Amino acid sequence: MNGESIRRNQQNLQKQRDVITYRMKKLAAKQAEITKKTDEVKEKIQKKYEDMKRILDEDLRITLTQLDIEHEAAEKLVEERIEECYHLTQELDQQMSETDIQSADTEKRISETLRLTDPDLIQMDEFKNQQLLSLTINLLLFIRSQVPVTKKLFQSYAADVVLDTDTAHPKLIISPAGDSVTYTDTWQDVPETECRFDTTLNVVSQQGFSEGRQYWEVEVSGKTYWELGLTYPSIPRKGREEDSWLGRGKDSWCVEYFNGDYTAWHGGVPHELTLLAGRKFTRIGVYCSFPGGMVCFLGADTMTPLHCFCAGTFTDTLYQALCPGHDNEGTNWKSLKICDASRSAPVL
Missing domain, CATH: 2.60.120.920 (SPRY domain)
Incomplete structure (x- = not known):
């Protein structure tokens, strides 16, 4: 092979090398593009899961707060009824120290207090609470039916x-x-x-x-x-x-x-x-x-x-x-x- 042929061959090899080098750059760019797009999708999905968690956490807070408010109201009523009974016992103790005769008015007050403080008269809305529990169970069943999301897809x-x-x-x-x-x-x-x-x-x-x-x-x-x-x-x-x-x-x-x-x-x-x-x-x-x-x-x-x-x-x-x-x-x-x-x- 003469010098001119060698030169042309080297030029041809150089061109081919340049093509391969350019292809490597394109592949590296594709790799970066794939990584970027994957990271973007992962970030969006992660944010959606974080949103779902925030929504569920907030709904849990609201539901438990509602139950706590109702519990506090009922508990306060029970305490008031206990206090009424306590005051009456104090009065009866005072009367017992002063006389052994129980007046008709006292009997009436005792009867009325016992009627008003009957524990069976203090009721929680258990039916509504069971409905809350049922809705929570249905939500759980629905979520379970939708995950893993890859399975649904x-x-x-x-x-x-x-x-x-x-x-x-x-x-x-x-x-x-x-x-x-x-x-x-x-x-x-x-x-x-x-x-x-x-x-x-x-x-x-x-x-x-x-x-x-x-x-x-x-x-x-x-x-x-x-x-x-x-x-x-x-x-x-x-x-x-x-x-x-x-x-x-x-x-x-x-x-x-x-x-x-x-x-x-x-x-x-x-x-x-x-x-x-x-x-x-x-x-x-x-x-x-x-x-x-x-x-x-x-x-x-x-x-x-x-x-x-x-x-x-x-x-x-x-x-x-x-x-x-x-x-x-x-x-x-x-x-x-x-x-x-x-x-x-x-x-x-």
Whole structure:
């Protein structure tokens, strides 16, 4: 290569380097923009929660003050009645020291005092107080029905997921409704299809999605090994390539549970979720935002965040994917069951 060619090559490389450098600046600016927007939303939400707390605290103060005022009024009346009785006893003591004859007027005063100071005549408005308590209980029930707010939001994105029997590994049994998958030691007599997994215990959904937002939940209770997530249709189905395992290639995202440990996978990179070690959930939720390029996993019982992947932009249709795992020394025979994500999971 002569000097002129070297110079042109260096100029070309410099231009490409400048382009990459500029791209890095743009990415840094995007990072700052994302951080700023996230912080702004977090601040607004926090202020709203603080407003709600102030409103509830003020309402509590008003309600308790009303009860205190009524209590003080009733207590004052009781004290007045006690004082009346006390003064009368003083007068009677005086009369007893002066004469042993009780006048008719005295008898009348005693009778009238006993009538006016009858404790049964002093009543609190218990019916109204019970109504206050009932309204408070209703408010609590309403608040509980609205939280966690992430649950209410994700429920609005609930997807109807049906598993595709033509994709299921031959050692998997798919329910007639397509809503559960079970591992079995017995090789099923199923037709060979191009889309069927033949080495990994996977099954994917019949329908994919390529826009909007979707949320789905899987019941995982009683199992010691499972994987679930999302995948492009391009995930390898045949042979012993590791990429055919969920999350091991760039085609899929998943969370894996094995003997008490959680690991999030994508592109063959494991993210050990050590803070969740030993935690058990009845349901696992998966939220996907196509506009945001997000795949988020949650412990749906309490909406506990597990892990979130950001793909930036999805490049193909996404399908729900499940792996119920092998028998795991006889501890993992239960099914993975797709739940109605529009309804709340039981609280543990």
